[in-house]
Amino acid sequence: MASDTTSKQPEAQKGILGWIEKTGNALPDPVFIFFYLILALVVISVVLSLLGVSVQLNDQILAGLGEAGRARFGIGDDGVISVASLLSPANIQQLLTQMPSTFTHFHPLGYVLVVMLGAGVAERAGLFGTAMRAGVRNAPKFLLTPVVALIAMLGNHAADAGYVVLIPLAGVLYAAAGRHPVAGIAAAFAGVSGGFSANIAPGQLDALLFGITQAGVDLLNPNYLVNIAGNTYFIIGLLALYLPIIWYVTDRIIEPRLGKWTGGVAPGGEADQDDDPNAPLTDGQRKGLKWAGIATLGVIGVWVFLTIGPGTPLYNESADSVTAALAPLFTSLVAGFFILFLAAGTAYGVCAGTIKNHRDLVGMMSKAMGDMAYYLVLAYAAAHFVAMFGWSNLGLITAVTGAEAIEASGMPLPLVLASLVLLTGFINLFVGSASAKWALLAPVFVPMFMLLGVSPEATTAAYRVGDSATNIITPLMVYFPLILVFARRWIPGFGLGSLTAIMVPYSVLMLIIGFIMMLGWVYLGWPLGPGAGVEYVAPAVGG
Template sequence: MAEAVAQANANKGVLGWIERTGNKLPDPVFIFFYLIGALIVVSLVAAASGYSALHPTEKMAEGAPVLLQATSLLSAENIRRLWVEMPQTFTHFHPLGYVLVVMLGAGVAERTGLFAAAMRGAVRNAPKFLLTPMVALVAMIGNLAADAAYVVLIPLAAVLYAAAGRHPIAGIGASFAGVSGGFSANLFPGQLDALLFGITEAAAEALAPEWDANLVGNWYFIAGMTLIYLPVIWFVTDRIIEPRLGVFKPETEAAKTATDGDKPLTAGQKKGLVWAGLAGAAVMLAWAFFAIGPGTPLIDETAEGPARMSPFFRSLVAGFFVLFLAAGWAYGAAAGTVKTHRDIVRMMTESMADLAYYLVLAFAAAHFVAMFNWSNLGLIFAIHGAAAIEASNLPLPLLLGFIVLMTGLVNLFVGSASAKWALLAPVMVPMMMILGVSPEATTAAYRVGDSATNIITPLMVYFPLILTFCQRWRKDFGLGSLMAMMIPYSIWLLLTGLVMTIVWVALGAPLGPAAPVDYALPG
């Protein structure tokens, strides 16, 4: 009865309409194929009309800016590129390698029973209402692990919720909102700071050649984002999303096992957890040795500040693979779920089989993203959007707020944070410096908009993977269901981030150590 009432309520209102309409759409694989067809038509029209923009960074030999023109996808060059580079387009799709590598290890840890036992033991006596803030905080801090956070934390959050008797898809929503919607929020600077401020420095030097990047220039700001986003994600998950999902009824054996959270652990399971803990500790010590031992292979000794840790952060995908494989194998050997090495191979094979649909979806998504880049339309849209900001003549706090909104809009079309900033920064940073706003403040505003709309665009490279995670728990969970679930997060994160940016700039609070909001051009 409760489930029927919850389902009836879920079908009401705007979110219910979005879910019903979205679920009537074709399979996401074919949506990408349809989008490719539409993109071809748009590229033809744009190329024929001479749609173009001056590239903000590239110069010709004589110093004039390069004219970036829309290119027809039916040009001889692009047709040849499509057919000749098809294998590379697919295999070079950014998230594919991360997903496959991490899931090889995570599949072993899941199938040996490690995840279910560890989560059950962890939450058996823990207050269920604290799950959401715990998951959201770990998800935002997990951005230090870059893309690995998507393929590690989000499926783990679903298991954690299921083990606590709560809806696992609510856990996916909360963790996806933290990892992706709060992509720039963190308590510590990381590799994203090094990446973005490197681009900021290059843009700022156009006006002030002596300006040097401060890699902790947004530290206070991103820590503030974390503190503000945490209660937002908690509220949206527990008060909006989970009530719409209703009572969870497991549809698969794996789900039934994960939700069996009230039974005490057996002696074998307890022994397995001890062995898994020892194996995990050994792997973490090995990674620490790689960072501080002789030669420091995971530290860039030539860089300064957080940038020194960039190799370490990039190695975490492989690190998670080794960690899950070692811990899962150790648990299985102690608990009796692994008899020989052949069991490990079988589990890895089964984990790849679970990703079969994702591989098909990734093929279609990879080609759409690549063809969008070939047409130059994404770059031109971004450049014209930046020019519109320059012409707005808004007060400084509102202008930075407008940067947040415009970045959020552009983010629906150009997903990469660094690629988008490389296009926008050469216009935005010098423009704001002239208006008396520091490069650190402009970078902070950009980061708010870049995060909030990640979770509502199917063009985001990990969006298909999140849909796959949801369908492991509810087979009929469609694209519309995922969109309807994430829109409240996106709206609340964008609004609170926007207000935070405006108030922060209006108060003139420092954005980080030696990083004021104001800026004066050198005389």
């Protein structure tokens, strides 16, 4: 029986969250928001360019940028970077000649489309709904949130795949348990994005961030080697604190507001799903789950073989650390998820009777891409906004100006790092890429804070807190529109303001707790990871 997804709309928020929801829902469609932002960006760039707004870069920053960076930002021999008008001939030419590549090179695009091809088959074949029903039928429903939040934070080792795999799965999981799927989406989004830096072990993000940190360190002390595990204890602490926050906000604030879910276990009215999550499985469904499990183990086995087998294509034996050596494995996980879901979904569908021939398989993949149509339109607009913001030089100028203000403030050490948390959180509302922001900020903050006696590992830790907490409340974060798509599949017409209002309590509490944790950690002088302290001691002169 097809599911009824016309569940009642959430009750209107009251107070500040009500204002956010009402105001946000009154905004134009996100596609046009980006269009208006681009127009505003053009006007600002033209005005500031005519006013001659510029920033003098010091030698450390210039050295960090290198010749390629200086050429990219149009920095002359005098070390001055100026605002570039987006109506200049060069930028107009760049916009018109690079429009296809600006869109197709938009980082999340490939991740989303590749993974959703496989996940769409697994979902429409009925694998997700049946597996979740089988898994949660006798499980305590109150444990769903901490389990989802924990898996979401640990899933950050899979990088961007966590957004396109774990978050929609959480919606299915909650619906299968008779709970509101949007609450599950919110909990998973908070874990994957708000808890982006929380984990139990270093991973791909650590390799990325500390590689950039090392470049900043080299501007001041090339002999100092950054510890790749330098934030291990800190990120474990974040996970321990963020887990109860997500649990409390989801179960005590968000889900009661959303109300009881009565729409069944399949989004979008898909057939071949039983509305009752406790209904017994058919023989075909049981057989399908068995063969889906075998297919899953087979794909995992192939990936293990490619990592440790002859030739080790997914393990870089020449790398100087285990994390760096596993970089090919981490990068391959998007392809791995695609193949895993495609294999498992096909195996289930053939056994359960939801896939009768290859045309059914192709049709399911086509429908999955159909669901991404809105995201493609919005990604086109977002890609051009992000690119044009970089072309205007406003990103680098803003980062440098903010850094100079903090340097001149004379604040105590803990507050200096806390200021970086807040500055990063604010900038993150406009520029979502963790690596892009850190590539701009690290050459400024890392050497500057080293001169103030702060270790590069501590500066990186402060950046991570601010970078993740505000991810979940800005529509400019590249995956925010995708989360909106996932929510709308369960509640048609779910608005931008509704999603923002739901995520605000997570963001505020995670930012406050992360802020306090950063202050306490620095004040107590605890090590941030193996061999990585909070303080930095400059080498003795002539030593």
